[in-house]
Amino acid sequence: MRQRIYNLISTSIFSLIFVSVSLAQSAFNVVPLGVKGGGAEGNLSAYMIAPVNSQAYVCLDGGTVRQGVEVAVANGAFAATADQVSRSFIKGFLISHAHLDHVSGMITNAPEDTSKFIYAFPKCLEIIKNHYFNWESWPNFGSEGVNPLKKYTYKPLSEGQEIPLENTEMTLKTFSLSHGNPYEGAAFLIQTHGKQALYFGDTGPDEIEKSTRLQKVWEAIAPLIKAKTLTGIFLEVSYPNEQPDNKLFGHLTPNWIMKEMNNLAALAGKENMRDLKLIITHIKPTGQNEVIIKGQLSDNNALGLQIVYPEQGTAFEL
C-alpha cells in the first residue's frame, strides 16, 4: 500500500513536471508548406506559424502554398479542408524578399484567396508591385499599382519596430539582412505571450557579405536566449561546405551557419545555446546535397544545438 501511494505520488510529480515542461516548450505551432531552396517547384520556402491552440496563422514567405496545404491536410495537420486552411487560417504573408522561389505560390494562388496582408520591407513590396502584381506577370491582386484589385494589402515594415500581426495574437519585429550585397532580405521575430520564434529569409554570412547585419540580430536576440524565451531559429543552409565562398550568392553553408552560431553564443552564453532549436531551411536539393549537408551539420555541432529538418506538411511545435 505504501509502495502504491509512493508510485502514485511519484507519477503525479512526473506528470506535473512533464506538463509544465511541455507548456514551457510549446508557444507556437508551425506547419511547413515548403522547405527547399532553388527549383523544387512544389516545395519552396513557406512556413505557417500561429500560437499553439490558435487557428490564426501567418505564413513566413510564400514559395509554395497550395501543394503544402494539401500535404498538411492529408497528414492530419489541420481539422479542416485545404481551401479553409488557405483562405481562412492564413491571415497574412510575411515576405523576407521577393526572389521568385519565396513568393511564387502566394502569387499564383491569389485568384482563389481571401483578403490578406502582405508584410515586407518597402523595397520588397516595390518588387512585388512592379514585377508580379502588375497585369503582365499576373493580375494585380495588390493594394497599389495599376488598377489594383485590392485583395492583398501591403504593409511596409520598418526595421526594429514592433507591430501587431493583424487578426492574430502575434506581434512582429523585423531585421534587415544582406542576401548578396546589396540585395536586402529580412528576418522576422514573431512574439506571442512572451515567447518568440525567429525566421530568417535567405542570407549570407557577415564576413562574405561585408556586413554587420547578422551580428546586429545576434545582439538583439541574445537576451531572449538567456531568458529562455526564444523557442527556435529558422535559418538557411543552401549549399554544402564544398561551395566556394565566392559562389555563395548570399547563402550559408554548414560551416558558415556554425560560425554565425558561435558569434551568437559569444553573446548569449554557450551554456544557453544547448538544445536551442535550429530549424534548417532552404537546402537546395541538387544531387546528394541534402544528405551531405545533414552530415556536415551533425559533425560540426559542438554547441549541442537541437537541429530540426522541417518536412512539407508535417506540423511541429516550438
Next chain:
Amino acid sequence: MRQRIYNLISTSIFSLIFVSVSLAQSAFNVVPLGVKGGGAEGNLSAYMIAPVNSQAYVCLDGGTVRQGVEVAVANGAFAATADQVSRSFIKGFLISHAHLDHVSGMITNAPEDTSKFIYAFPKCLEIIKNHYFNWESWPNFGSEGVNPLKKYTYKPLSEGQEIPLENTEMTLKTFSLSHGNPYEGAAFLIQTHGKQALYFGDTGPDEIEKSTRLQKVWEAIAPLIKAKTLTGIFLEVSYPNEQPDNKLFGHLTPNWIMKEMNNLAALAGKENMRDLKLIITHIKPTGQNEVIIKGQLSDNNALGLQIVYPEQGTAFEL
C-alpha cells in the same frame, strides 16, 4: 498445314497493318512536366515534345520543370537521370505567354541549367526580361537587360514565320492568341518530317475575346487535318461550364472548346475530325472541377474527338 500457313499469313498481315498504323500515328513523343492551371505549384503547364526516337526536345511553356522531370524519370519515361533530362534533353523553351504559372519553373531552375533558347513573341520576352530575369525577381540568366548572364538566348518570334527549333529536328510556326483582350498569347505549330502537333497557350473564345485569332488558326490548320498530318491539338479548358462568360478571364470551358472545335470542323470537314486527338490542358483544380470538366467534355463530344487528359510524368505519343 493449310490452316497453319493461313494463320501465319494472316498474323503477318495483321502485324504489318499494326506496324504501319503505329508508324503513321507516332510522329512525336510527349512528356508532360505539368498539366494544371492556377495554383498547383508542382504541376503547372509544361510539355516536353520531340520527334519519336529523338532525345532533342523543346519544352512547351515552363510552369513546372524539375518536379515534372523527376516524376517522369521515376515513371521510366527516360533512360536518364533528372539532371541529364533537364540539362541535356531540353534544347529550348517555347513560352506562350509570361503569366507566372507558365514560366515559374523555367525561371527558378535556371541556375542549374545549361544554355538554351527561349522562343516567344517580343512582348512576352519583354515581360520575361523586365519582370523576371532582372536581378530583383531573379538573377538575369537572359541574353538581354541589366548585366545579363547570357545562359538563355531570347529568340523573338514573328507570327506565321516558320523557323527551325535549334538543335532539334523540328520547326516552329507561331500564331497570336487573345488571352483576356488585349493580353497576347501564342499557339505553337511544331512540325517534324511532314507531321505536326499544335499547342495552345491560354486563350479565350473568339466570341468573348472580340477576336478572330482562333478562327485564323482554324483556317491555317484545316488543310493539315484534311491531309491527316496533324497528330494532335493541345488546348486549354480552365473552368467548367458554370463559369459565367464575363468571368472567363481569357480561358475556355467545355462548351466553348466544343464550339471552337465545331468552327474548326466547318473548315476541316466533320468526317476528318473523328479521332483527332484533343489534349486537354490547364484545368484549374479547384474543388471538383476536374471531374466536372471531364464529364462535360464527354457529354458534349458529338464530333467524336479523341480526348486525352495528360498526366504529369506520363509519356505519350502523337
